[in-house]
Amino acid sequence: MDNNLNITYINIDAYVELDKYRFVYFVIMFTAYILIICSNSTIVCLIVIHxxxxxPMYIFIAALLLNSVLLSTALYPKILFDVLSEKPIISYPACLFQYHVGYSLAMAYDRYVSICKPLQYPTIMMKRNICILLVVAWILPAGQLAVPVGLSADVELCEFSFKEIICNSTVSKLQCESSRELNMYGLVCFVNLLILPVFFVLFTYIRIFIITYRSGREVRRKAAQTCLPHLIVLINFSCFGSFDVLLYQIETDFPKIVHLIMLLQSTLYHPLFNPIIYGLKMKEIYKHLRKLFCPGKTV
Structure with a gap:
């Protein structure tokens, strides 16, 4: 703790043999960050320009990929700075801010409306409704998570070593006393921001597959090609999100290398693969990407 400035600092102790593999960590994370920014930004720009x-579908894709850029920018520069530091630290207020930003950037999907109700799509997905959904998808998580972050700002810490690469829900383990109210509120947020949306999306995908099963073979093939990659991404994201939150609830100590691999996957996987799932796999976006990078070839 810095007594002059009255700021509490936390040691980041998540990396395995940081002194030995410092530049390996840096190269991997720096390369991933550049790829994330370039790939996601390229598709967002294409959607804006053309x-x-x-x-509606492409607007939501652009918002999702913009989320990847914002989230990565909020996390990666600090990670890169940490792996090059002799003693990685973060101030407690900065840790809470990172925790709030990381959990707040969430996104909603309109796949159910676009496929299950194609005739009503222009009526349901009007410009006003799109704006409402985007605002709610960003503002609602941020508002809900502002409560535990605000209540945690003035609590006393008894532990100052943090076994994560980014600040998340487990920062509460550093507090001297565990608040029952905060724990209950955290579980409510977990259910509201992760469990309920996952069940809703799974329900809508089941409806999609039921409807397409009753349709022709070509319809089923196209629906499977479009929905299955998104469903895999959703399940993967939900599993990593659950692992991240449940770490605070369980007392089991994972091996440090296993813990680090899980944390790196949750940080790397989605921002890197979202442009492929939601970009290269989308026919219209793929056409513009080919024109951009292979101008001499016909699409």
Whole structure:
């Protein structure tokens, strides 16, 4: 703790043999960050520039990929700074801010409306409704998570070693006394922000598959090609999100290397693969990408 400035600092003790593999960590994370920024930003720019992509589905894809850019920018520079530091630390207020930003950046999907109700799609997905959904998807998590972050700001810490690469729900383990109210509120947020949306999306995908099963073979094939990759991403994201939150609830100590691998996957996986799932796999976006990078070839 810095008594002059009255700021509490936390040691980051998540990396395995940081002194030995410092530059390996840096190269991996720096390369991943550059790829994330370039790939996600390219597709977002294509959607903004080309008017034929100004449709609800592509607008939500752009918002999702923009989330990846914002989240990575909030996390990666600090991670890169940490792996090059002799003693990685973070101030407690900065840790709470990182925790709030990391959990707040969430996204909603409109796949159910677009496939299950195609005739009503123009009516349901009007410009006003799109704006409402985007605002709610960003503001609602941020508002809910502001409560535990605000209540944790003035608590006393008894532990100052943090076994994570980024600040998350387990920062509460550093507090001298565990608040029952905060624990209950955290579980409510967990259910509201992760469990309920996952069940809703799974329900809508089941409806999609039921409807397409009753349709022709070609419809089933196209629905499977479109939905299965998204469903895999959703399940993977939910598993990593659950692992991250449940770490605070369980007392089991994972081997440090296993813990680090899980943390790196949750940080690397989705920002890197979202542009492939939601970009290269989308026919119209793929056409514009080919024109951009292979201007001499016909699509």
């Amino acid at each position: 008017k034929n992509l100004h449709e």
